[in-house]
Amino acid sequence: MLRRLLFILVPLAFLLVAALALPLGTVLAQQETQRVYVDRLSDVGRFASLGDTAMRTGRLEALDSELTRYAELYGIDVAVADPAGEVVAASVPPNQAADLLDSSRVQAVMTPALAGFRPAPPTAVWPWESGPLVLAEPIGRDSEVAGVVVLVSPTDRLRASILYDWAGLLLLSLVPLTGLAASAWPLSRWVLRPVQRLDGATAAVAQGDLSVRADAAGGPPELRRLAESFNAMVDVVQKAVERQRAFVSDASHQLRNPLASLRLAVENLAPFLTGPDARTAHQDAVEEAMAMHRMLNSLLAMTRLESFSGAAPVDMDGVLAAHAGRWRVLGAQRGVTVETRVPGGLWLMAPPGGLGSVLDELMSNATRLSGGTRVELRVRSADGSDPGEESASEVAGDAAAESARGAPDMVELHVSDDGVGLTDEERAGALRRFWRAAKHQNTDGTGLGLAICAELIRGAGGELRLESGLPRPDGTGHGLDVFVRLPLAPAPRPDATHGAPHEAAHGAAHGATTGGATNGATDAIDADPSGASA
Known part of the structure; x- marks a missing residue:
């Protein structure tokens, strides 16, 4: 019984900790993703301002130089495209810039940016995802879109940071989990000890031993009350059985002698009976006395059957x-x-x-x-x-x-x-x-x-x-x-x-x-x- 209870409690403890840890791990991943997104959003906003000035004045050399230095310093590729999707400036060579903008992930954020809308921010980057974080910012004022800035940021550090946070969360979760698992054994023993004692007492009573009582000390209050009720029930049963046995003993003592005397008296009448009818009635009376004696023995036997449980x-x-x-x-x-x-x-x-x-x-x-x-x-x-x-x-x-x-x-x-x-x-x-x-x-x-x-x-x-x-x-x-x-x-x-x-x-x-x-x-x-x- 103790193993079965532990088999239930320990998995429940794991499920409880997992139910708390999983949402918290999701929140940590979302927070880390939002932190990186906000940082990259400020960079792409600055490049959109520089690109707007460069495209209006036609001086793109300073913009190219700025994008190249940014890529060398942070390892993040940036490209500026016109409304037709042609690369105007980029931190990579022109042939690589075209391939950079042709990916499906980049096109998914460029399209709303060219329409004048900032794409929705990502909810979370998961450690098992290998794709980059892509941001797009439209260039221009009001409804006039002069181009778009696309920033393609690797997520290696972001995913490693999320994994690190999750590892800390796992270690932190092991503390209550270990406490729950460690307390499950003594708690289960404390709860089940009175149940086991009650089970043993019940088995002994079923075997016919009415002197056994369940230990009502220890355990939850409900089980203590159950043990007390069981003991009270056994007391009542024992008293009833003792009264029954006392009655059987008294009945046996009180009835055997009168029956024996009655049979002897009836048998002693035999010499005084002369007619055939009288002898027949006398024999019937003797047989009835013997039948009563046998019936008494059988009834007494039925009352003692509890001894053979x-x-x-x-x-x-x-x-x-x-x-x-x-x-x-x-x-x-x-x-x-x-x-x-x-x-x-x-x-x-x-x-x-x-x-x-x-x-x-x-x-x-x-x-x-x-x-x-x-x-x-x-x-x-x-x-x-x-x-x-x-x-x-x-x-x-x-x-x-x-x-x-x-x-x-x-x-x-x-x-x-x-x-x-x-x-x-x-x-x-x-x-x-x-x-x-x-x-x-x-x-x-x-x-x-x-x-x-x-x-x-x-x-x-x-x-x-x-x-x-x-x-x-x-x-x-x-x-x-x-x-x-x-x-x-x-x-x-x-x-x-x-x-x-x-x-x-x-x-x-x-x-x-x-x-x-x-x-x-x-x-x-x-x-x-x-x-x-x-």
Whole structure:
């Protein structure tokens, strides 16, 4: 940000100085030109007076002598011509005088002079112009023009003088320009320091750290007020979150025990119920109590999702080592084959402590609700190709190539089944809270599990959506594919992760079963594996 601001301020300083220096340089050139013009105008006026006397008396020798001495002394050629344009006297030989008056520049000023008018003075002589300064003065009185005096003055000294003035102006302009450039760095740092601190505090708050406050000291008053307003806003948010968490804690404490007592009391009524209708009503009451308990766990989980607003590197090898065996056992119990096609050594940016539980929920839904015979977990590179048995370095290379072309550095995970699947309308609503498919209304669950998974994945900078899955064995359609897209994480150096990758990944993936405070959302998913009905 500091470089960008300097990139704006320094060129603006140059433009400002140039905007002032250019008009001033033009004025200096015009003033120097006018000074020389006035000096030459007095000389040509004197020669016009001498020429008038010489042409009336017919004595041209004195005029020739005067013009020659003037040319020798100043290096300026002068010629006197009659009304017909013929040379009468000149400071150069006659053959050169004719060539001198034949130039287009001289003719341009002679013509109005022969008509009795003094030509307009030049505005400025520029250093890059090499032509002489030409002046013409009519000879005669009143309307009678007896001839014209033409003075052709070289401009070498004039152009050198203008260049000298411009050089002094340039040196003088460097003083404020250097001051502006030198002050731009500390001024930019003074202005941007509170912005950078505010940006850091905002990023920390976005990651879920509500204890961070922006430093309101230093910088412009407007930025100090902005930092104070930001701190006040974070105070309000922190208090609201603390009140919400306190309410959740109180509700959890106050509702769990009554629900447990209610369920126990209802179950204890079983020996006293003899009629079939009473037993049916009793079983419905037990199931409703259990559903209320699951609903309470899920609602508590939704209130803790703010703890998962960030992402951390997770080793897929560790996740599979901790969970794949459970998936296969669960699938075998339900007659479903579970396959995993994940290259080794793959690291992803995933919800801290949540990726394993998210995959648990997706696998539980696929084996329990799909009605199929096969569930597959596979990884696809960012360009959509199926890596099959390729290594994680090849998947990372594909993602890096996508990143080099401007695409996000992402990897796709797919949990696909060959079951009954969902219609387009059902897939559009399946990620909403409490959503249940019509064919799963009588299945245990709250309809929150898949919504929690989507929240966790989005909090880690990824995406979760539902698509068509594997083809059904009978060829009548496709099952469901839960598409999870997560950022690719660089594999840690061996010396930094020695002895830790499996432990870190296992803790991240299996942490939901430990009951930690930061794993509340995934606790509810594990406690209620049927939470989603997708």
